[in-house]
Amino acid sequence: MLPSGLGHVQTPSDSELRAKTQIGIRFFETYREAGEIKDLGVAVQIFQGIVNKTPALWASRLRNLAVCLTARYRSSGNLQDLEAALQKNHEIVDLTSANHPERAGRLQSLAVSFGHRYQRLGALDGLEASLQKMQEAVDLTQVDHPDRAGRLQNLAVLGALEDLDAALQADQEAVYLTPVDHLDRAGRYYRLGSLKDLEATVQKMQEGVDLTPVGHRDRAGWLQNLAVSLKDRYHRLGALEDLDAALQADQEAVYLTPVDHPVRAGRLQSLAVALGDRYHRLGALEDLEATVQRMQEALDLTPADHPDRAGWLQNLAVSLTDWYHRLGALEDLEASLQKKQEAIDLTPVDHPDRAGRLQGLAVSFRDQYHRLGPLKDLEASLQKSQEAFDLTRVDHPDRAGRLQSLAVFFTDQYLKFQRPEGLDLIHQCYSDSFKTQASSYPEPSWRAALQWASFSWEFNRIDCCTAYSAAFNLLPELLWIGHAIPTRQDAIRRLPIGHTASTATRICIGLRDLVSAVQFMEQLPKAVDPNYELYDGILLLI
Secondary structure, three states, X not given: OOOOOOOOOOOOOOHHHHHHHHHHHHHHHHHHXXXXXXXXXXXXXXXXXXXXXXXXXXXXXHHHHHHHHHHHHHHHOOHHHHHHXXXXXXXXXXXXXXXXXXXXXXXXXXXHHHHHHHHXXXXXXXXXXXXHHHXXXXXXXXXXXOOHHHHHHHHHHHHOOOOXXXXXXXXXXXXXXXXXXXXXXXXXXXXXXXXXHHHHHHHHHHHHHHOOOOOOOOHHHHHHHHHHHHHHHHHHHOOHHHHHHHHHHHHHHHHOOOOOOOOHHHHHHHHHHHHHHHHHHHXXXXXXXXXXXXXXXXXHOOOOOOOOHHXXXXXXXXXXXHHHHHHOOHHHHHHHHHHHHHHHHOOOOOOOOHHHHHHHHHHXXXXXXXXXXXXXXXXXXXXHHHHHHHOOOOOOOOXXXXXXXXXXXXXXHHHHHOOHHHHHHHHHHHHHHOOOOOOOOOHHHHHHHHHHHXXXXXXXXXXXHHHHHHHHOOHHHHOOOOOOHXXXXXXXXXXXXXXXXXXXXXXXXXXXXXXXXXXXXXXXXXXXXXXXOXXXXXXXXX
């Protein structure tokens, strides 16, 4: 439905405009139910006509038009609709007195429009304006107002891009104001990082699906939200049943979405992500093929100027990279590099996703260097990785991973030229990465630490024990006590922790670093793998 009060016309004597308003609302509702963009277009035309026939600008009539323009932008990605919606929302706020009861809500709508422009164009002034208007909306909202928690959450989302501490404070207040059984509470808790609240998110989304009949128009949306939450829990805990359930929910959501519905592309992308996760877990080639197929379908449904196109090009390119790594076909590598470059070309210089896309491009240049050997690809991989790191904030969760990637590219350079200063650069990148704010998913950092240890053993042994220490400092997260026992056992086998502990202990004894050797033995819980004979190899060395 259009937000409360949007269809209300303040001059009941103007029967023609009132009748047209009701017709416009019906077309908007039809669009929401069936997803036909032409119905939304009719609604826009009707509300634009009403605005044109109004002698003086009325906030309520402008707001109807702004809502429909925003919906059409989200569906088609047309930048003109975004600019028009922003303009209308600005006019609405200007027409609203400082003490008007709806001023806070109208400021929030304006903040959302600025936020959309920031997401589309990456201009920081859009982010600043969005944050300012959302703060004004919060300041005008009484402490006990039912909308205060939602506005605080929006403020937290925006504030996290500029001021993490202020964002955290806003998020915590939003949690405090949200009733225990409210649907939004789980999501707000989850943004603060609590596993318990991730569980609550999954539970609430499952309740939403269970309460929505099979033929209901909202069921597909609930299923997609459930799938996202299950994938979050899978990434956090690694339970395969969560991934299977997410995949099932995504598949049903796609099945329930008409072929020409504007949200189908997004649901195909969500399904592709689940298939990609299962490929990475189980290695079945048919899952990788299905991932690429679904991502290509989503891309084919996405207009050239749609704001999501760059991200979906990137996702497809990453899957093609996986395909290249699996089958070794040079055309897959070339296609991946081409699509990553296209994604970057569509991404403004100051866009928040640019760093991640540059990092992906660096990986493809590195693959091409290892495959074909041209020095220009080695230089390009290092340059793009450095650009990605330079664009990454100090408190960004990907900063550690980008430092580790930079260390890998410096390693390639060192192996090529054997310059002594290269060892210092590699050490600095790895060392700084493990001093950086921890990631929610420690497994990539574990593997990076082992890469560092392996390189150090061959070229710079003084770093060997330090690298293994960085790895074992991650054990409390990798083998978190809250994980199910099968999940912990799977992690032990997959990483593999037992073999790494034995190797690290032997190396540190050989390097006469007995303190580290003892620490590694003590950090490995005896209950981790009762079948693993850790001490046999150590006794032989002693």
